[in-house]
Amino acid sequence: MLSKKTKYAFHALSYLAENQEKGAILIQEIAAAKKISQKFLESILLDLKKAGVLGSKKGKGGGYYLIKKPEEITLAKVIRLLNGPIAWLPCVSLNYYEKCGDCPDEATCNMHLIMCEVRDQTLRIVENKTVQDLVGSKQL
Amino acid sequence: MLSKKTKYAFHALSYLAENQEKGAILIQEIAAAKKISQKFLESILLDLKKAGVLGSKKGKGGGYYLIKKPEEITLAKVIRLLNGPIAWLPCVSLNYYEKCGDCPDEATCNMHLIMCEVRDQTLRIVENKTVQDLVGSKQL
DNA sequence: CTATTACCCTACAAAGTTTATAGACTTTAT
DNA sequence: ATAAAGTCTATAAACTTTGTAGGGTAATAG
Incomplete structure (x- = not known):
């Protein structure tokens, strides 16, 4: 079974994909929108950043943003990273x-x-499905 | 990932399948042959019995034996039972x-x-593979 | 330059799951 | 009766997951 961490990662990624035009997005905004513990989400986003999926900007106006296109982020990559x-x-x-x-x-x-x-x-299946495929559904 | 419990179950089942002609087989014999903690194996075999896969005989000369044919026990059934x-x-x-x-x-x-x-x-795949498919290989 | 903002990092605690151990109890063959 | 074997309950040890706390550090606006 997928861990909560993994599900949270998908939630966050799809949120970022749906709001790409807004640029950097605050952790707290994602946490609030997806109802995830902010501190817990921090470590997930950090993992995704270290894996080259996300970028971040510090300071005022900072936040996280996608560094790859949603259709380039496979479910397999996210699952391996967060779920093992x-x-x-x-x-x-x-x-x-x-x-x-x-x-x-x-x-x-x-x-x-x-x-x-x-x-x-x-x-x-999961190497050929991407974050883009998650966008548009109401939920994950 | 499959738990040890699940792997132990497969080991035990293939051992029982390979020794069907011997009738009831002692827990301790299986535990020794497959190097599994005997007490831990006990609970696994009990689960398999409750699920209708194994039968048992108490008392002297007792032990466990397959109640279904090896080719009727799907991997899916065992995995669901022991692994979830x-x-x-x-x-x-x-x-x-x-x-x-x-x-x-x-x-x-x-x-x-x-x-x-x-x-x-x-x-x-796992609904169509059975314990019979495990028999014959040196290991699991 | 400095205060603010927000990412980054470490440690730890709570909760749950898996793995394993111990011992008493029940049934059966001889 | 007795020994042998499965059954049951309880519990402990180890590990993983989930979550909390607090501060450190870097970047930005003004």
Whole structure:
């Protein structure tokens, strides 16, 4: 299941996408609009900034803004960043790979192959859906 | 990610599938063979029993045994039982459905639709793979 | 230059979940 | 009866998620 952090990230991103013309937007504005704890949201936006998704401006008139186009920010990127691995097993994860403790050979592990398939089908969707696809719906 | 509980369940089920001819099998035998805490495994097997997957016999000569054929036990069933929802959002879950707090209409929620798609693609795989498909590989 | 604004950072606490342990109880075969 | 085996309840340890608090730091307006 997606964590609240991840859902908040999508809420914030779609809000920023819907208000791009306003330039930099205050954390507190997003927090109020989407009813998210402001301090909690801060750390989420910071993660998104470090990942190159958002930019920020300090000082009076500052705030956060999209640094990429909404249609360039895939759901996969956001989920990996805030939620962690998309795969169901570490040995199948592209971005968080870890060897299975006692698995001698991934090529002959049936579970490995099945989980690869699940991962690929999931990625096929979330790599091709973007923040732009979230804009326009009333809610997430 | 799949929890240890879920992985243990798959290990235990494939062990039982591979040793069906031996009849009832001791918890401790499975625990030793798969290196799982015996007490922890107990509760897992009990869950599987309550779900109608396993049967058990108490007393001397007792143990656990498959009550369904390995090819009838889908991965989806085991995952739902031990890991929880397969869907990424409660409002998209078939077995653990919950309404989104503030979503007025699922039919117009883009996120809802995308997550439905992810769920369906995942289910298409794990509803059609069974414990039988795990048997034969060295590991899970 | 200086006060304000708002991002940035660290620490920690509360809550929940997962994993694991302990021990008593019940049932069954011999 | 007795030993063997599953069942049940309670609880603790470890970890993750979520949220709070407070101050530090950089940028901007005037």
